[in-house]
Amino acid sequence: xxxxxxxxxxxxxxxxxxxxxxxxxxxxxxxxxxxxxxxxxxxxxxxxxxxxxxxxxxxxxxxxxxxxxxxxxxxxxxxxxxxxxxxxxxxxxxxxxxxxxxxxxxxxxxxxxxxxxxxxxxxxxxxxxxxxxxxxxxxxxxxxxxxxxxxxxxxxxxxxxxxxxxxxxxxxxxxxxxxxxxxxxxxxxxxxxxxxxxxxxxxxxxxxxxxxxxxxxxxxxxxxxxxxxxxxxxxxxxxxxxxxxxxxxxxxxxxxxxxxxxxxxxxxxxxxxxxxxxxxxxxxxxxxxxxxxxxxxxxxxxxxxxxxxxxxxxxxxxxxxxxxxxxxxxxxxxxxxxxxxxxxxxxxxxxxxxxxxxxxxx
Amino acid sequence: xxxxxxxxxxxxxxxxxxxxxxxxxxxxxxxxxxxxxxxxxxxxxxxxxxxxxxxxxxxxxxxxxxxxxxxxxxxxxxxxxxxxxxxxxxxxxxxxxxxxxxxxxxxxxxxxxxxxxxxxxxxxxxxxxxxxxxxxxxxxxxxxxxxxxxxxxxxxxxxxxxxxxxxxxxxxxxxxxxxxxxxxxxxxxxxxxxxxxxxxxxxxxxxxxxxxxxxxxxxxxxxxxxxxxxxxxxxxxxxxxxxxxxxxxxxxxxxxxxxxxxxxxxxxxxxxxxxxxxxxxxxxxxxxxxxxxxxxxxxxxxxxxxxxxxxxxxxxxxxxxxxxxxxxxxxxxxxxxxxxxxxxxxxxxxxxxxxxxxxxxxxxxxxxxxxxxxxxxxxxxxxxxxxxxxxxxxxxxxxxxxxxxxxxxxxxxxxxxxxxxxxxxxxxxxxxxxxxxxxxxxxxxxxxxxxxx
Numbered sequence: 001x002x003x004x005x006x007x008x009x010x011x012x013x014x015x016x017x018x019x020x021x022x023x024x025x026x027x028x029x030x031x032x033x034x035x036x037x038x039x040x041x042x043x044x045x046x047x048x049x050x051x052x053x054x055x056x057x058x059x060x061x062x063x064x065x066x067x068x069x070x071x072x073x074x075x076x077x078x079x080x081x082x083x084x085x086x087x088x089x090x091x092x093x094x095x096x097x098x099x100x101x102x103x104x105x106x107x108x109x110x111x112x113x114x115x116x117x118x119x120x121x122x123x124x125x126x127x128x129x130x131x132x133x134x135x136x137x138x139x140x141x142x143x144x145x146x147x148x149x150x151x152x153x154x155x156x157x158x159x160x161x162x163x164x165x166x167x168x169x170x171x172x173x174x175x176x177x178x179x180x181x182x183x184x185x186x187x188x189x190x191x192x193x194x195x196x197x198x199x200x201x202x203x204x205x206x207x208x209x210x211x212x213x214x215x216x217x218x219x220x221x222x223x224x225x226x227x228x229x230x231x232x233x234x235x236x237x238x239x240x241x242x243x244x245x246x247x248x249x250x251x252x253x254x255x256x257x258x259x260x261x262x263x264x265x266x267x268x269x270x271x272x273x274x275x276x277x278x279x280x281x282x283x284x285x286x287x288x289x290x291x292x293x294x295x296x297x298x299x300x301x302x303x304x305x306x307x308x309x310x311x312x313x314x315x316x317x318x319x320x321x322x323x324x325x326x327x328x329x330x331x332x333x334x335x336x337x338x339x340x341x342x343x344x345x346x347x348x349x350x351x352x353x354x355x356x357x358x359x360x361x362x
Numbered sequence: 363x364x365x366x367x368x369x370x371x372x373x374x375x376x377x378x379x380x381x382x383x384x385x386x387x388x389x390x391x392x393x394x395x396x397x398x399x400x401x402x403x404x405x406x407x408x409x410x411x412x413x414x415x416x417x418x419x420x421x422x423x424x425x426x427x428x429x430x431x432x433x434x435x436x437x438x439x440x441x442x443x444x445x446x447x448x449x450x451x452x453x454x455x456x457x458x459x460x461x462x463x464x465x466x467x468x469x470x471x472x473x474x475x476x477x478x479x480x481x482x483x484x485x486x487x488x489x490x491x492x493x494x495x496x497x498x499x500x501x502x503x504x505x506x507x508x509x510x511x512x513x514x515x516x517x518x519x520x521x522x523x524x525x526x527x528x529x530x531x532x533x534x535x536x537x538x539x540x541x542x543x544x545x546x547x548x549x550x551x552x553x554x555x556x557x558x559x560x561x562x563x564x565x566x567x568x569x570x571x572x573x574x575x576x577x578x579x580x581x582x583x584x585x586x587x588x589x590x591x592x593x594x595x596x597x598x599x600x601x602x603x604x605x606x607x608x609x610x611x612x613x614x615x616x617x618x619x620x621x622x623x624x625x626x627x628x629x630x631x632x633x634x635x636x637x638x639x640x641x642x643x644x645x646x647x648x649x650x651x652x653x654x655x656x657x658x659x660x661x662x663x664x665x666x667x668x669x670x671x672x673x674x675x676x677x678x679x680x681x682x683x684x685x686x687x688x689x690x691x692x693x694x695x696x697x698x699x700x701x702x703x704x705x706x707x708x709x710x711x712x713x714x715x716x717x718x719x720x721x722x723x724x725x726x727x728x729x730x731x732x733x734x735x736x737x738x739x740x741x742x743x744x745x746x747x748x749x750x751x752x753x754x755x756x757x758x759x760x761x762x763x764x765x766x767x768x769x770x771x772x773x774x775x776x777x778x779x780x781x782x783x784x785x786x787x788x789x790x791x792x793x794x795x796x797x798x799x800x801x802x803x804x805x806x807x808x809x810x811x812x813x814x815x
Contacts, residue, residue, distance in 0.1 A: 010510070010622050011457065014523045015725045025583060029575050038567045039537040045575065046535075060729075062679035062736040094535035095527040096544075096617060097624050125531040125586045126520070165735040172739050261547040262623060297547065344547070 017128040018057040020049060025127050028052060035074050043092070047075035050090040050120040053129030054081055063172050078107040080114055083171050089114035093121045093132065093157070099259065100145070101160075102152035108140045118167065119160045134162035134170075143211065146351045158213070194336050197271040197284070198359035200252035208353050209254065214269075217253040233268050236287050236324055245328070247285070248272050257291065258350060260300060261343040264291040271357065280333055282357040288341065289324040296325065299344030304329050304337050311337070333357050371441050371502060373407055373415045376400060376422070379477045380443035386466035388447050393477055396440060399433040415441075416500075423496055432479070435491065438501075439475050442487040445505035446472050453510065453519075461522040462720035471515040486512065493608035499615065507615055513588065520585075523722030527621075529614030530586035534571055536617055538563050544620045551616075559613050565597045566610060669800075672740035673807045676733070681811075691727060694718070696808065698728050704805040734800070 028048035035041040058065050068082035080087040091101040107114045114137045121130040135143070135155075144153035162170070195209045205216050217230045233253055251272035258265050267288050274281040288302050298318035302325045304311050312327045329337055336356040340349035377397035383389045400408050407418040419441065425434035450468045458464055475485035490505045499507070509515070516526050536544075538560045545551040545559055570589055589610070594603035597610075677696075684692035694716040701707045701715060709721035709728075718724055 010618060010625075011519070011524050011526045013722065014520065014525050015722050016729075016731075022583065026577055029577055032575070033577075038564075038571055039539070041575070042534065042537075042567075042571055061732050062676045062683075063739050095532045096535050096540065096621055099624065123525070123527065123531075124534065125528060125584070126525065127583060165731060165738075168732075168735050169739060169742075173742060261543070262620065 014126075014128070017123070017126075017130050018053050018060065020053055020056060020127045020129065022127070024052050024056070025049065031072055032074050044074045044076070046092050046094055046122045046124060047077070047079060047090060049122050049124065049127070050092055050118075050129055051075060051079060051081050053122070054088065054090060054118060054120060054131060057129070057131055058083060058168075058171070061168070063168065065171065077102075077104055078112070078114070085175065086115045086171055087113070088116045088118060088171075089137075090118050090120045091160075093119060094124070097157070099156075099262065101155045101157065102148065102150070103140055103144075103155065105147065105151045105153060108137055108153060113137055116167070116170065117160070119157065131164045131167065133160035133164070134167040135160040136162070136170075146348060148348055194354045194356040196358050196361055197254075197269065197355045198273075198282070198333070198357040198361065200254060200271060201250065201273070201359045203252075205254065212256060212353055214254045214256045217255060217268075219249070219252065232266075233270075233287070236268070236289060239323065245285075256352075258341065258352075260341055260350065261297050263294050263297055265289065265294070265296070265341075266291055267339075267341075267352075269355065271355070273357075273359070274330060281330055282333055283328060283330050284337055284355055284357075285326065285328040286339060287324050287326045296323070297344050300325065301340075301342040301349075302327055303340040303342070303349070305340070306331070306335060306337055331357075371415050371419070371444060373410070373418060375441050375444045376415065376418065376437040377440060378444075379440045379475065380447045380473060381476060382469055382473050386470060388465070388469060388473060391477070393436065393440060396433060396436050399431075400437060419501060420496065423491075423494075423501070426491070435488070436477065438491050439477065439485070439487045442490050442501065442505045443473060443475055445502045446487065446490075446509045449506035449509040452506075457519075457524055460720075461519070461524045461722060463519070463522055467518065468515055471518065472509045472512050492604055493611050495608060495612055504615075507618075508611070513585070517585065522720060523726070528586045529611060529618070530570065530589070532614050532617050532621065533563065533566055533610065534574065534586065536563065538567075545616060548620050548623070549616050562598070562606075562609055562613060569593050569596045666803075668741050668744040669737075669803050670807065672737050672744050673803045674810065676737045676740050677807055677811065679736075680733070695727055696811070698724055699733075699804065700808050702728065702730075703801040704808065737800075 028045055031048045032041050032044035035044050052069075055067060055069065058067065066084050073079075077091075078089065080089050082088070089103075089107060091103065092098075101119070103117065106112075117135045117137060117140070119132040119134065121132055123129070139159075140153050140155065143159040144155050146154045148154050195212070195214065196206045197209075199206050200216055203216065205214055217233060230253070233255070237247065247270065251270050253268055253270040255266055255268045258267055265288060267286065270283075270285040270287075272283055274283050284304070286302065286304065288296070288300070290296050296316045298316060298320075300316040301313060302315075303313040304327050311329050314325045314327050316322075316325050331337065336354045338354040339352050341352070342349045377393050377400055378390050379393055380388045381391050397408075404418055404421065407415065419438075422434045422438050425431060426438060447469070450465050450472065453468060454463065454465050472486050475487040480488065486509075487505075490508050491501075493508070494501055494504045510526060511529055513528070516528065519526065541556055541560050541563065545556045546553075551559070566589075570586075570593060573593065574583075574586070589597070589607065591603045594606040598606045680695065681692060684695060698712050698716050701712045702709070709724040712718075713720055713724050716724070716727070718727060
């Protein structure tokens, strides 16, 4: 694997970068001279480059912005640039891109909230930056996958969805105070984002599912020619399904891709209504498997819980002959189930939006 | 497929050296001394002419590391020269067309071994062998890695608009806290190996980052250079600088592979095709689309007029900016804009006409996406000023975004097509170009400025 990877040349285009003049770079260095820890100092330096780079980027066009430069204190994750009244923060992508972005809760819910976050690639050795995408601060709690023990919202890079042109548009045409109208969304909504899986039965994905890149699969059919994700799911079912488990034809499935410990994985969820009991119930069956050509890392854990209790937890054992982890839960239609995936040896899970079941809701 | 091919060398590569001839092309030269010596030392390997020479290679490395003979090193230098050549050919086949370079541009940087006895000058191939640690990667991959990482070769590629982050920049950007994940979970190294790497990285940071963050007047920072012997000594005085350098290169190699893996899965970070992103996806009309249609219908008349004003004003601001900085790009920018929109020429064809080396440079000069965004913004400002009451009904973020999307769509419809066509270097007939409102208005505004030849 290593030698195959090494043949990929790892180049990127310089067509859309913002170049920082040398005095600006020196200013960034000066700003971080007082930071003693090496990693913290380097982080401060990259952040300063990003903040000043954003300023240069804004000034490169024909629109004029009312800018207030950051104070000269060492840059921190909550440092902002004020643009037309917007408080603009930066999240850094350096040459070793992070798997996720951590944003301090204070900057989202505190007294001095950040209105807009920009994902900024910093090419330190060339003194260049590139604004990749943006995200309004008010969307952070709902797009975060977890609030970690350090008090930071953790977001995947793909949670940043505003393209640069749209960022310019927001900053020049929207008053900052207009955006956060529905800021009552607080951290309490974290983990409360619920995918209404019941709508899958009507061939629909709700907004939350779409936001987290779930793909609805065709109804399961016994035979067809192409190896679609549906077929793949059928193959999984053949491989792991205990004989006692009967999946009715009305079941619907969706899948999404997650990355755990740098391994790309596929998460499948199958749902169906269970009408045999006096109270209508629903079943959630979850499979976690590797993307083609990958393997599940040993020690990976899959957990399903309701609001109070862990209902089921499965761990992928080293040298296991199985390829997949799976778990099933049953509940009333008003019950929701949360799904946690723990990387090997990790205590903090990747938490996905919970699953609910309201087939009639629109 | 290329990857597999890369892994194996033909045995005869060990007594043939790839050298540059006077035209800058490579030539395969047979070295009799190396051949003779190999025939004596490893007659079976030489006779079999196997495609897989790994056993022979392992033996040569062992001989050389034990200080046995310069001929073992000469054979390895031959083998490595082939790996360097292939790495250059791969770069040319992958990027040469778009970024406009050929193998004769690259080879002089890295194919510098004449096969002569080593004096004060150390050929690049010898550096590759000296920094190689057997076990984790093949010598061929290592040679390709270092060739792609070559400082002057990289500097040349940067001038062509193609950037490969250096090993030293990657090491600077890595914190020791990231190592367990990258080296342990991704590369499956042992705890002891990770701990040793963490110590090395910490020492590297203490020396190299510190020097990089030195403030000295008049200094040009520029790309990160290979650590000097003084720096290597400061990082670890207990072993020879060359050994420290090899260890750092190995660590950077692991980090880069992780970087490639992470970026491979992230479209945000894949900027290699700068021209494919102007398309506005068509979607079914939603309520807000319909609302925008009302909006646009109502202001159709103001729209054309406002577009003209916005276009002219934006052009003016850009020209003022370029003029104020006394940049020669000002004229080139207008000319490129004209050729692209009014003559329908592709960026590759425009490059020589505005004195630029390639289409990447033209893309950067024209900065079309930003220009369109700015025209769009000026247009909206104008519309807002003209019809304040009604526009105010559209100023929820979502509605404004929707209106903005629609404007974007109008502005980009033809530009997208032009860009597509430019890629295949097709000439676009004049009358077709002028069908787009954006291009029509832009050409009208350019005519008005009398820059048209």
